[in-house]
Amino acid sequence: MTFTFLGTGTSQGVPIIGCPCEVCQSTDKKDKRLRVSGLLKIGDKALVIDCGPDFRQQMLREEVTDIDAILITHEHNDHIIGLDDVRPINFLHEKDMPVYADERVQEELKIRFSYIFAENKYPGAPRVSLQTIKAGEKFQIGNIEILPIEVMHGNLPILGFRIEQFAYLTDVKTISDLEIEKLQNLDVVVLSALHHKEHHSHSTLAQAIELAKRINSKRTYFIHFSHHFGLHEELETTLPPSMSLAYDGLAIEI
Numbered sequence: 001m002t003f004t005f006l007g008t009g010t011s012q013g014v015p016i017i018g019c020p021c022e023v024c025q026s027t028d029k030k031d032k033r034l035r036v037s038g039l040l041k042i043g044d045k046a047l048v049i050d051c052g053p054d055f056r057q058q059m060l061r062e063e064v065t066d067i068d069a070i071l072i073t074h075e076h077n078d079h080i081i082g083l084d085d086v087r088p089i090n091f092l093h094e095k096d097m098p099v100y101a102d103e104r105v106q107e108e109l110k111i112r113f114s115y116i117f118a119e120n121k122y123p124g125a126p127r128v129s130l131q132t133i134k135a136g137e138k139f140q141i142g143n144i145e146i147l148p149i150e151v152m153h154g155n156l157p158i159l160g161f162r163i164e165q166f167a168y169l170t171d172v173k174t175i176s177d178l179e180i181e182k183l184q185n186l187d188v189v190v191l192s193a194l195h196h197k198e199h200h201s202h203s204t205l206a207q208a209i210e211l212a213k214r215i216n217s218k219r220t221y222f223i224h225f226s227h228h229f230g231l232h233e234e235l236e237t238t239l240p241p242s243m244s245l246a247y248d249g250l251a252i253e254i
Contacts, residue, residue, distance in 0.1 A: 001166060001254040002041045003188070005246045006048070006058040009033030010194060010226040011078040013054070023227040030232040030247040034058060035078045036170055036224045038190065039067075040163065045142050047071060049161065049168050051099075055082030061249070066093055069131075069141050072101035073170055074158035075108035083113055087126045096129040100139070102148075102159060106130050135159060136182075149182055151175050154201025162186075166254045167217070170224050173201050175211060186217035188254050190246065192224035205229070212243060221246040 007013075014033040015024030023031055035052035039062060046067045048055075058064075066089060073079055086097040101109065109130070110117045116126050133139050135150035135157070149160040153171040160169035165187040169175070172192050175183075183189065193208035203211060205222070212220040220243040229235065236245050 001164065002251055003166065003168075003190070003254060004039040004041075004062060004251040005190075005221070005223065005248060006037040006039055006062065007034030007052065007054055008223045008225060008246045008248055009035055010224050011035065011076070012226070014225065014227045016227055019227060021227055023229070023231060026231060028232060030245075032248060033225060034248055036192070037079075038168060039064065040166075040168075042144050042163070043142075045144055047141065047144070049073065050079040050170070051082045051086075052078045053081050056085040059085070065089075067097075069098040069100060071146070071159075071161055072099060072105050072109075073160065074153060074156065075105045076171070079171075080105075080109060080112070083109070083116070083128065084126055086128065087124070090127045096127040098129045098131050098141075100131045100133050100141075100146075102133055102135070106132065133159070147182065149175075149179050151179065156201070164254075166190075167215075171201070172203050172208070172211065173199075175214075180214050183215045183217075186215065188219045188221065188252065189215050189217035190221050190223055191215075193222045193229070194224060195226045195228035196230075197228070205235075209240065209243065218242065220244070221250075221252070 034054035038049045040047045047069050048067050049071045051070050135148045138147050147162040151160050151172045152174045168190045170192045193205040194202035223246050
C-alpha cells in the first residue's frame with residue numbers, strides 16, 4: 001500500500017493570495033501546500049480521498065492517468081469542488097467515476113453540481129456514480145475493505161477512513177472514545193492540525209498531538225495546515241519521535 005499526500009493545506013492553500021507573512025513568502029517547497037487530498041494505491045487499485053479545487057493540478061503533478069474511485073469526507077468546498085475535473089478520466093477510460101459519500105454530502109453535490117445530475121445532461125458533463133456509505137458500516141472497492149470513521153468537524157459529523165492498518169482523518173476537532181477504539185493497531189494515521197490558536201472546528205497542533213497519542217498509531221502524519229501553522233522546517237523538529245509533518249508530494253509505504 002502506498003499513500004501520496006496530494007495536498008496538505010487548508011481551505012485557502014499556502015501561500016494565500018496577497019499574504020506577505022514568512023510562511024507564504026517561504027521558498028521551501030514543503031511550505032507550498034495545495035488543498036488537502038490523498039492518493040491511496042493498493043495492488044491495481046487507486047483511490048483518491050477528497051477532490052478539492054487543486055484536483056487537476058494534483059493529478060498532473062503525480063502523473064495519474066486513472067483512478068478507481070473518490071472517497072469524500074464531507075461537503076466543504078475544499079474537499080469537493082474539483083469534481084468537474086474527473087471528465088478526462090471519464091473520456092479516456094469510457095467510464096463513470098464512482099464517488100463514495102454519505103447521504104448528506106450527496107445532496108450537497110447534487111446542488112453544487114446540478115448539471116452533473118440533471119435529467120437532460122449537457123453533452124460532455126462529468127459522469128459520476130454516487131455510492132452511499134455510512135459511518136461504522138464497512139464497504140468494499142474490489143477486494144479493499146474500507147471502514148468509515150465518524151469524526152467531529154466542530155458540530156458537523158464527517159467521515160474519516162480506515163483501510164487495513166492505515167487511517168485518514170481530516171478536519172478533525174474531536175473523536176469519540178467509540179471511534180478511537182476503531183482506530184487501534186494502526187501502522188499509519190493521517191491527522192489534521194490547523195494551527196496553534198483555539199478554533200471552533202479544527203484541532204490545534206497540541207490537540208492533534210493528544211489525539212494522536214490516544215490513537216497510538218506506530219506513525220502519525222499531520223496535514224491541513226494554515227499559513228499560521230509556521231515554517232515546516234522549524235516545526236518538524238518540535239514533534240514527538242513518532243510524528244511528522246506531511247508535505248505535498250510525500251509518498252509513504254504502509
